[in-house]
Amino acid sequence: MRLCLSCQAGCCRRFNVPITGYDIIKIRKLLGIEYFYFASITPVEEEYLEKDSKKLALFKLNNIGKYNYYTFYLRSIKSRYAKDTDRCMFLQEWGMEDFLLPESVDLTARCGIYQARPLACTIYPAKLHENELIGVTKNPSKTIEKPEFRVYELCPDSLSAEDFKQNSEELMKNLVLYKYEMNYFKFLSRVWNEGNGDFGEFFPFLEEGYMNRIAFEE
Numbered sequence: 001m002r003l004c005l006s007c008q009a010g011c012c013r014r015f016n017v018p019i020t021g022y023d024i025i026k027i028r029k030l031l032g033i034e035y036f037y038f039a040s041i042t043p044v045e046e047e048y049l050e051k052d053s054k055k056l057a058l059f060k061l062n063n064i065g066k067y068n069y070y071t072f073y074l075r076s077i078k079s080r081y082a083k084d085t086d087r088c089m090f091l092q093e094w095g096m097e098d099f100l101l102p103e104s105v106d107l108t109a110r111c112g113i114y115q116a117r118p119l120a121c122t123i124y125p126a127k128l129h130e131n132e133l134i135g136v137t138k139n140p141s142k143t144i145e146k147p148e149f150r151v152y153e154l155c156p157d158s159l160s161a162e163d164f165k166q167n168s169e170e171l172m173k174n175l176v177l178y179k180y181e182m183n184y185f186k187f188l189s190r191v192w193n194e195g196n197g198d199f200g201e202f203f204p205f206l207e208e209g210y211m212n213r214i215a216f217e218e
Contacts, residue, residue, distance in 0.1 A: 009109040011124055012088040014152040017074040018056055021188060022181040023118040025210050030116040035203050038089060040075040043067035057189040062197035074118060081107050082151040107151060119178040128175045135175045
């Protein structure tokens with residue numbers, strides 16, 4: 001979509017990006033870095049447990065804090081160029097001084113791990129219909145409470161059905177894959193939560209869960 005050329009990646013700044021075990025393993029393999037560098041282990045407040053459990057995998061991690069359950073997002077850090085704002089740690093930013101361009105040129109930003117970006121990123125702003133047969137999408141909300149945080153604005157132009165036709169097949173596959181992978185991550189959370197919840201054992205447990213997904217039958 002040509003309109004993406006003017007994107008400042010508002011979705012990579014405005015939202016916490018949920019990650020599945022599939023995403024965690026994939027990013028680890030691509031970059032060869034430790035999990036805790038990029039996986040944000042986020043506590044779930046008691047009042048949000050029921051709501052979050054419907055869409056996310058919640059894990060008991062008994063020895064890292066006071067909360068009963070935690071979930072996983074991509075880590076966010078402070079933006080280099082947009083003062084007092086946050087961004088996904090993998091979002092690459094360039095300001096006008098980097099390109100020696102006039103001041104009228106806006107901030108440019110692109111995903112630094114595009115080939116291994118989380119499934120939640122591949123499907124935005126679409127979701128799977130409740131019948132699980134089609135995907136549905138609409139224009140993301142452009143409402144920003146504080147004008148000084150304009151980098152949080154989502155798609156710069158209105159989207160249409162035509163914008164999605166070219167990549168509809170790939171988008172549909174990713175919608176189904178995201179649902180499947182989140183369900184599998186939830187399954188692993190139920191298995192994990194039956195144990196002692198020692199955080200030191202979590203990532204080896206996760207690796208084993210994803211290495212043994214294919215059962216060989218004699």
